[in-house]
Amino acid sequence: MPELPEVETIVRGLARAVVGQTIDAAEVRLARIAVAPPNLSFARAIAGERIVGVRRRGKYAILELGSGRSLVTSLRMTGRLVVADAGRPEWPATHVVLHLRDGGRLRFSDVRTFGRMRLVGAGEAWDRELGIEPLSSGFTPEAFIGMLSGRTTPVKALLLDQRRIAGIGNIYACEALWEARIRPSLPSGRLTKPAMLRLRRTIIDVLQRAIEMRGTSIDDYVDADGLQGGFQNSLSVYGRDGRPCVRCGTSRIVRTVLAARGTWWCRRCQR
């Protein structure tokens, strides 16, 4: 569930709390969560590393380490990355605990265990397959039009494809399409040019607004301090099947399945 705005919020919180700290030890309770390069032990390799920076790429939170290595965390659906004093209670299903020199703990928890903390070597191109950042200057109208043109993939499936655009998940794909009044199943190349431009704009807008609200907390998401976001109160379509469309007021939001994902939209507004 954590998508670009949620990971961005987590990363900003981590930047305040952990940059400059040394990791004295790593406690790995569920081995498959903590992945290291071949022949390296995650816990041994990370002990003694200094955290020199924190950043986001797509839906990944990245701790940059003094050695040049990076700790790349993917939260998938139910992952949490929370910093707290050692005495604070843990979230359920805490699988990895990093002991920070100031006595704090950076904890990774994940009930469904889909998430990963991956230690990657200096210079390793782990993000080679990731697409453009939608909030970067590279996400130009031309780049977006080029991405959609000539493709038969439903536009929603394209928005979810991390190799093309990095960071959009199901919630913000539904919201951006609703806002741009575009039917999620429309083949990407069939969008008119004005529709493409509109969609680019609503993608940027909805992501920015969600960041301002510190993300969407529906089931599991919390920020680096363990606090919920606020954008769940601003959703227009996601999860709202059966309720009237807040724009047209006459049609009820429907839920269909597209690209094996629940898809919420308004049959009247989105064409």
Add this chain to the structure above:
DNA sequence: CCGTTGCCCTGCCAGC
């Protein structure tokens, strides 16, 4: 290369 499907995993809940 392109697009689609299934799998991983556990908590939740509608429906019996």
Add this chain to the structure above:
DNA sequence: TGCTGGCAGGGCAACG
């Protein structure tokens, strides 16, 4: 009331 089958979904592998 208690059980259960289906659903939630990001990323990856496999397939045609």
